[in-house]
Amino acid sequence: MKIQLLKNKLTGLIIPLVLYVAWDLLSRYELVPSTLMPPPKVLFETWWVMQSSGELLLNMKMSLLRVGAGFLVGASSGFLLGTAMGLWKPVEQYLNPVFNFFRQVPVVAWIPFLLLWLGIDEWFKIVFISCGAFIPMTLKTYDGIKNVPASYLEVVRVFEYGWFRLLRTVIVPSALPSIFTGLRLSLSEAWMLVIGAELVAAGEGIGNVMVIARRLFQTDVVLVGVIVIAITGFAMDRLLGLLETRFLGWHRTQNAQ
């Protein structure tokens, strides 16, 4: 059982490893110009310089603060709207069509308008990120609540549960897995959008470091940025995944049975 698990994990490493070796060989023998694809060794050096000078940390801190603020605002309002639409018929009838209409617009399509309204400062970035985080959270919360099995509600009706008890013992636990999925999607959207926002408008942040590096022909810095973004996104998703297992362990085991 354990060995199988380990094997599964290792299998996921094969392709990255092969790609890494191919990349290293191609750049070592200059089959691809280093200006288009810097060799791994150069990337490690560049990363180390950026790390030890504090440049990377400072900019990551700025980006993460924006993600934090945008995610907090977007995900919590998404949770509220999703819950409201899931629980109360009138709210659903009034708001669901409007929500569905606006969620068809890719968040990036709002950029010109947001820039016009909010300028290029922090407000723009945070509003932009929260718009992105808001959508998956609303959808998944709403879905989760809507999909509480009818049989559960039937049982509840038989036992004549009160409102609060209904919410606490039936609706929340059975919607929670979906809400967690919403959180993960919402966080990963927020992380992608912070980079997008920083590519558009200036200020500190990892996206801005990449824009400037591109203008100064520092391909290695751009690529370090890409990798740092990937690792951070991966780590954040993993963290939420761990939280999920901790709080929803029962869900997993129940499904496995």
Added chain:
Amino acid sequence: MKKTINILLILALGVAVFGATPGFAQPEKVIRIGFPGGSGRPLSAGGWGYVQAKNLFEEEFKKDGWTIEYNYIKTAGPGVNEGLANNSLDFGSHGDLPVLSARAGGLKIKALAAVRGGTSHLLVPTNSNIRTIKDLKGKRVGVNVGTWTHALLIKVLKDNGLTMKDIKVINTSGTAFETALTTGDIDAGFGSLSLIRSGRAREIWTTVGRHVRYQNTNTFVVREEFLKKHPDIVKRLLKVYVKGLYLASLNKNETLKFNTRTGTALADLVTDNGGQSIKYLTSPKLDGQVTQQYKDSLVLFKDNGLIRKTFDPEKDLYERKYLDEVLKELKLENHWPNYDINGNPIKK
């Protein structure tokens, strides 16, 4: 066994993906030159302008079918660098920061000739209370990152005891910059005289009338691979260009008038270039003025993190052989003097 085959397949896929040379294949007998083209009409002033207007290129190459393509790149010098890196351009003519940052970043290019005398003006909105460079502290300054005015801003800030950390850099250019300045979204930035003339901005500082180290010194560069493959073509192209420069150097008033075809008003051209000799403005020589300025720039850029490692331009950038030969063949060796770091002709 099956596993080994799988891994080999993946490896082959990786090689195919990474190994396919990106960019464009070199088209047959086309010379592609990139100019920074943020504003104005897609036409060149000075040397290239005369080459275009007098069909000098066609004259030189009509017997062997080479054609020329002038590309005016909206993203300016950094965009020219990208074109050179992905083989969609063969030549570029751009400022000190883009050329030096490209070479420092490993782009294989050689500088064939100099293009001098670029000017700029530090502008603020007309109703702004910014009067001096020192007032820029804490303000939002529009910067076309990676271009020569970016480097210029660092120089003038340094003269006033400030650094880029003392201002808020807003990466912007072209019409976006002009709009942002007039709406007050940014507090200052380098721009052209046309903004002042149309009453949309006020000048607090200018390169005009100052030491030449504040001016833009472009270089005309070629992709090393193209140079290796077609040294003869490079030399003939340079010859055509020097003929254009020669025409431009004959009569200053005529040349300034001629340059209005790029869309800049004559009055602005006179303000910007009136104080300098036409010989200086048209000289292609990679002389002390260029080399000393580039040497100083490299130090400044390294100190400010614009380049991460430095290099020796004498070894890795300048290629004077072709220009020397062309000047000799055209009997123009003594038409332009060599200039020193201060922009003064060196007497023999």
